[in-house]
Amino acid sequence: MRESPEAFAQTPSVHLMDRFPAALLELRDNGQIAHFNLAWTELMGAPGAERNLIDYVHQEDRPLWRKALHELRRRPDTSFNQRLRFVHPSGDLRWFEVNLKRGPQGFYLVVGDVTAHKRREIALQASQRSSMSLLDSMPGLIYRGRNNRDWTMEFVSAGCLQLTGYPAERLVDNHEFTYNSLILAQDADYVWREVQYALSRNEPFELNYRIRCADQSIKHVWEKGIGIYADTREVLGIEGAIFERTAGQTSVR
Structure with missing residues (x-):
């Protein structure tokens, strides 16, 4: 030395x-x-x-x-x-x-x-912050979740509050209060059936249904999403976006 x-x-x-x-x-x-x-x-x-x-x-x-x-x-x-x-x-x-x-x-x-x-870590964090800012500025709810009947969410953007009246963190990894609990009971089977059909064909899904918000009002929403697949084609989850439906929007049901 x-x-x-x-x-x-x-x-x-x-x-x-x-x-x-x-x-x-x-x-x-x-x-x-x-x-x-x-x-x-x-x-x-x-x-x-x-x-x-x-x-x-x-x-x-x-x-x-x-x-x-x-x-x-x-x-x-x-x-x-x-x-x-x-x-x-x-x-x-x-x-x-x-x-x-x-x-x-x-x-x-x-x-x-x-x-x-x-x-590289700092650059990645800056990129992630930029992406999060973009997602959170969207007027709708951007999500990534599990393919189960509860629609358990792993990520929900800040637009959740404006759409549903609930903060995003209320829906993330919550097994007692899930996104499915917002969907009207009359529409729940339709949502499950259509998503599973699209996933079985490896296709995106597009839905129109109703949710009950935190103030108990009913909103008509439009959702578009895709499956997340393993190399074996096993469904690992889903991701997509949910927006309030405008008056002139055509229903796909």
């Missing part, structure tokens, strides 16, 4: 530590970097004289880092494993998985770079 601030003479052990793909550091008791390997310099550059590791830690994560050092000093038989944000000397934000253990005179630290994974 390299000694901070200057590299010392290369020995077989130094060459060996530099072969490790993960960044390895030895820290003094106060958190200063005593030794580091090549993988660390490739990630963050060579530290200057008397450089403390906390200098690299993101400002908001520094209290967590200080707490980790304190806890390991108090309980040296434990370890600290956490994802922390680091700031490259260039100003670039990095995400590292850190594994910290107490040594005889300081600490041993293993650092894994998960920046690419974290950026």
Whole structure:
């Protein structure tokens, strides 16, 4: 390993530590970097004289880092494993998985770079938020549910409130209050029969029926959906959209 601030003479052990793909550091008791390997310099550059590791830690994560050092000093038989944000000397934000253990005179630290994974995770979350915002802005009820007589819902958009008078979370994974309980009893068999017929033919379904809303009013709704199938063609569930039917809309019944 390299000694901070200057590299010392290369020995077989130094060459060996530099072969490790993960960044390895030895820290003094106060958190200063005593030794580091090549993988660390490739990630963050060579530290200057008397450089403390906390200098690299993101400002908001520094209290967590200080707490980790304190806890390991108090309980040296434990370890600290956490994802922390680091700031490259260039100003670039990095995400590292850190594994910290107490040594005889300081600490041993293993650092894994998960920046690419974290950026993909952030991009995916942003995309999901955008998709959810789009779904929730729709005037009707967008859903994904199970193919059972209760029509148990796994996902319901925010438009559920405007359509039925019930908040979306009231219908999700609720076995006592299900979407089927909103469908008028006279229409329930029709809805089940038509959906099963379409699923057996691997076709989309389109329905017109009535529901009873939270204020006890009756609404005529139009639903269009499709089945979700396994590779074996087994029906895993259904998904679709339900809207209030306008006065001039033609019935398919």
